[in-house]
Amino acid sequence: MIFDWLSSLIGNEIIAGIICACLPLFLFILPFALVAVLMERKVSAHMQDRLGPMRTGYHGIIQTIADILKLFQKEDIMSNEVDKPLFNIAPVLTFIGSYAAFAAIPFTSNFIGTKLDLGIVYILGVSSFGVVSILMAGWSSNNKYSLLGAMRSAAQLVSYEIPTFLVVVTLITVTGTTSLLNLSEMQTGHFWNWMILGGPGLNLTKFLLIPFMIVGAVIVFISTLAEVNRTPFDVPEADSELVAGYYTEYSGMKFAMFFLAEYANMFAVSAIVSALFFGGYQSPFGYLGNLLGVSWLVPFEQLFWFTLKGCLFVFVQMWLRWTLPRLRVDQLMTLCWKYLIPFAFANLLIVGLLVVL
Amino acid sequence: MNLYNIIFYLFAAITLVSAFFVVTTRNVIYSAFNLLLTFFGVAGIYVLLGADFLAVVQIIVYVGGILILLLFGVMLTNKIVNVQIRTGATQILPATIAVGAFSGILISLLVNTEWKKVGTALPGASTTANLGMLMMNEYILIFELLGILLLVALIGAATIARK
Known part of the structure; x- marks a missing residue:
């Protein structure tokens, strides 16, 4: 574990804990956000038959860094009528909500913030801080677009938590664990051990579970997509109706905080989907390190696969964003309450029966 | 400290x-x-x-x-x-x-109250499994009753919303 190693190196639990808590941010989220923002612009551009940023660096690869420098210099504009304390806290709270989830996400078998037994339940729990912060931002901005966006967003997040939770409960009944680390450890070996293909072991139940696991994976992907407010579920920040939704009034670095939190969330939900159904950090073909007998290589391979799977799902999210039109608010609620939740319930019942039998 | x-x-x-x-x-x-x-x-x-x-x-x-x-x-x-x-x-x-x-x-x-004193060390293992066992065996009646209570509240809310 990284924490034990650090605390033996430094000799102080507190400092080691703080360093350990900062690691995912500096090693992962910031570089990821840099890459993902550029990726989004490039993906959208190529889907619309444009080129996207081309001037800064080769094919625009340092465009995001230039943008961040620009954001740093921007004036922090705050209108007179905003509720100042809440207006200032909201961006920080948003980021806290999305960053707290990273404490329980296993990057490799050695690199996980905490070996929490309730990993996935904890992640679903802390995501509610995001909802509160969105309401806070919308209310304190004192702007009707912001408030409407916040209301829509909170309603959407609260509704879509239910199908996510039901699918997670389905998985818990199959695997008997709520820890993402144990869950990923269970799906070791090759890709036919992944939960989407019925989980480890080779018996009749595994093959019977496959269709229900695929349904579960689709449901959890759709509902987590809605939870990060991405198109086709971006009614909270619907540009053509609500300017920019709950962060209409924000500028400069505070806007950047919302932006960073959104990208951190995108990666977090991708990591959750991959940890639940696609083996997490496990390699689909076995490890080169094990083959060659160099055990230190394995964690790096795991990090590679984890990042690759995460980025793949982030790419799918972007792909959907630039392909599908936005749902209306009523369609959004219909999709959740009339389709996803009943399907998730039926899935849970059938999987429960299969596991008992 | x-x-x-x-x-x-x-x-x-x-x-x-x-x-x-x-x-x-x-x-x-x-x-x-x-x-x-x-x-x-x-x-x-x-x-x-x-x-x-x-x-x-x-x-x-x-x-x-x-x-x-x-x-x-x-x-x-x-x-x-x-x-x-x-x-x-x-x-x-x-x-x-x-x-x-x-x-x-x-x-x-x-x-x-006479407080039950357990060791000062933090319990390492997760409590989830034990809690589940207790809820499904010893307190099953209360658990089911709470479920019914929540269901009644849900139906009541839906009925009020329909008016």
């Missing part, structure tokens, strides 16, 4: 200070957001007591459910209907008597 002590005092301070502001602030929205901190602090104390499942459920139910419902209610009435909601002190004398009596009961319970 080790790490756990520091964390305990931190969470206790968060809980107490924010609970104080929940009661004293004049603005309902501020009360609601301070309540977030109170719930968070209580969850932290649960974690330190080794009740990990309870802590996570505390966050999910209170922050993710009740607090958001509360905020919804306040915001929809406050900003859209243009009603100023302010809290104030009314009925001071009965409130003082009630609070005094209740805290007297709590303190007498605190003093008179």
